[in-house]
Amino acid sequence: MTDNQFEKSVWDSFLDGNKSAFSTLFKLHYASLHNYGLKISGNIDFTEDCLQDFFVYLFENRAQISAINSIKSYLFISFRRALLRALKKERQYVNYDIPLELLLSFEFSSEEIAIKQEFTVIKSSVLTNLLNALSVREREAIYLKYYSNLKLSEIALIMNISYQSVLNTLQKAYVKLRKNIETKALQDVLKNN
Amino acid sequence: MSKTNKTFIEKLLNDDSFINWAKETNTNDIAFWSAWINKHPEHIDAVYTAKAMLLGVVFNEKKLDKTKINMELTTVLNRINTGQKQSNSHSKQYKLSAHIKYAAVALITLFISIFSIATIYNSKTITHQTSFGEIIDLKLPDGTSVVLNGNSSIKYNKDQPRTVFLEGEAYFKVKPMPSTQAKFWVNTQDLTVEVFGTQFNVNTRQDKTSVLLDEGSIHLLLKNGDSKIMNPGEIASYSKEEQKVSHKKITKKTSYASWKEGTYIFNNITLDDVMQHIENTYGMSYEFVDKSLKTKLVSGGIPNENLDICLLAIQKSTEVKILTKEDKLYIYKLEIN
Numbered sequence: 001m002t003d004n005q006f007e008k009s010v011w012d013s014f015l016d017g018n019k020s021a022f023s024t025l026f027k028l029h030y031a032s033l034h035n036y037g038l039k040i041s042g043n044i045d046f047t048e049d050c051l052q053d054f055f056v057y058l059f060e061n062r063a064q065i066s067a068i069n070s071i072k073s074y075l076f077i078s079f080r081r082a083l084l085r086a087l088k089k090e091r092q093y094v095n096y097d098i099p100l101e102l103l104l105s106f107e108f109s110s111e112e113i114a115i116k117q118e119f120t121v122i123k124s125s126v127l128t129n130l131l132n133a134l135s136v137r138e139r140e141a142i143y144l145k146y147y148s149n150l151k152l153s154e155i156a157l158i159m160n161i162s163y164q165s166v167l168n169t170l171q172k173a174y175v176k177l178r179k180n181i182e183t184k185a186l187q188d189v190l191k192n193n
Numbered sequence: 194m195s196k197t198n199k200t201f202i203e204k205l206l207n208d209d210s211f212i213n214w215a216k217e218t219n220t221n222d223i224a225f226w227s228a229w230i231n232k233h234p235e236h237i238d239a240v241y242t243a244k245a246m247l248l249g250v251v252f253n254e255k256k257l258d259k260t261k262i263n264m265e266l267t268t269v270l271n272r273i274n275t276g277q278k279q280s281n282s283h284s285k286q287y288k289l290s291a292h293i294k295y296a297a298v299a300l301i302t303l304f305i306s307i308f309s310i311a312t313i314y315n316s317k318t319i320t321h322q323t324s325f326g327e328i329i330d331l332k333l334p335d336g337t338s339v340v341l342n343g344n345s346s347i348k349y350n351k352d353q354p355r356t357v358f359l360e361g362e363a364y365f366k367v368k369p370m371p372s373t374q375a376k377f378w379v380n381t382q383d384l385t386v387e388v389f390g391t392q393f394n395v396n397t398r399q400d401k402t403s404v405l406l407d408e409g410s411i412h413l414l415l416k417n418g419d420s421k422i423m424n425p426g427e428i429a430s431y432s433k434e435e436q437k438v439s440h441k442k443i444t445k446k447t448s449y450a451s452w453k454e455g456t457y458i459f460n461n462i463t464l465d466d467v468m469q470h471i472e473n474t475y476g477m478s479y480e481f482v483d484k485s486l487k488t489k490l491v492s493g494g495i496p497n498e499n500l501d502i503c504l505l506a507i508q509k510s511t512e513v514k515i516l517t518k519e520d521k522l523y524i525y526k527l528e529i530n
Binding site for chain 2: 026027031034035051056059060113114117119120131146174175177
């Protein structure tokens with residue numbers, strides 16, 4: 001049985017109401033959803049509350065789930081929606097009227113950026129700063145593509161934008177990154193001379 | 194960046210030969226694209242942007258503690274079983290505007306008055322449940338102390354705190370009541386332990402109940418109607434399915450496993466049995482890569498405050514190597530160089 005077939009059979013018996021299949025699903029995806037939620041909200045308690053609510057809701061409303069292509073991206077899409085709804089609700093209470101984009105935090109920390117990068121030899125701490133200077137949308141696309149290993153078509157569904165927009169977003173991000181890295185490298189050369 | 198350039202980058206991203214150049218996996222493609230770039234310096238920016246996109250950003254994956262995931266799972270399953278829609282496990286400090294607060298207070302009062310009548314019966318039963326790898330110290334209302342091992346539960350009625358129901362494993366220190374001679378009962382699926390005041394371990398795993406008595410004396414009331422008196426330093430087990438009683442005094446040679454205040458006490462038992470205990474407590478299945486290790490005998494105390502320490506102690510005392518891979522433990526022979 002391949003990993004895919006295994007996940008598919010777990011998913012089917014979860015839909016039948018099997019709690020141990022549900023537990024397997026939970027264990028398989030909890031960590032990646034937890035990390036994604038933390039990236040979006042920047043608040044661990046809030047993320048864990050939302051994740052609990054999300055999984056309870058998922059189990060109780062499993063009958064309403066129609067046929068899906070990818071389990072992972074389905075979970076990412078619905079969890080993102082649930083998180084944003086909860087964040088919006090919180091925003092109503094504090095009576096701010098700020099755009100949704102500003103609610104997402106998506107900060108990278110230098111611990112999560114590997115020291116050895118393939119496209120550049122720049123220090124990981126510097127790269128972290130350059131990544132955090134990108135727009136929230138660009139950071140989320142980068143995160144979903146390279147941290148969560150999702151396909152561009154899946155990222156489009158998760159971020160609720162077109163395939164072309166995902167591609168453009170990633171492209172813009174890399175144009176900026178490369179430009180900033182060059183500037184940075186040039187500055188370093190000048191400083192050393 | 195112009196529109197034609199975008200589609201150009203898209204073409205590059207989907208070109209196998211270009212991917213081979215970017216990832217440096219094929220010498221022919223490397224030679225081809227190096228030559229191509231020299232001929233088309235106007236595309237150099239697009240080419241290197243596409244290369245960077247293919248190579249991406251390399252992340253260190255953040256690992257989440259397994260016990261944490263299991264704990265959250267237990268909470269979610271409990272909520273599903275009890276039909277509780279809203280979470281309350283983490284401290285919520287969301288700011289509510291004033292009128293919402295008043296509305297909430299009014300609603301909550303209304304709900305409490307409606308449901309208090311309905312929940313009187315449920316609220317009388319008190320349940321303590323541990324998830325895999327979690328150990329809790331409990332003080333029952335009568336002063337008895339209980340250490341509940343991982344993946345176990347204890348239940349009792351508020352009005353009768355000296356009658357408890359156990360699934361899993363727990364160590365009891367029953368507080369004696371000399372004035373009233375009140376007894377204390379531990380009920381399992383196989384038997385009832387009846388005591389005045391004493392210290393003992395009860396384990397209901399593996400389709401039987403084992404009781405190890407440290408101090409005092411106890412009565413075992415078996416589900417088949419028989420009863421047994423136990424003295425300190427004895428171990429007894431009974432399974433209602435097999436109707437088999439085993440009752441013996443512990444000597445150096447007796448093979449048994451017990452658990453006392455967070456420490457496993459293993460005496461002359463096989464490594465296979467030891468691993469079975471780990472599986473019951475932490476929910477990790479296991480496999481002997483070297484089958485001959487199954488019958489290796491283990492004796493001594495193994496701390497089990499957490500899985501890592503527990504495994505470390507087992508590895509030290511038995512000279513085996515235990516590797517964890519995706520929720521499963523693999524037991525290897527230790528290579529001695």
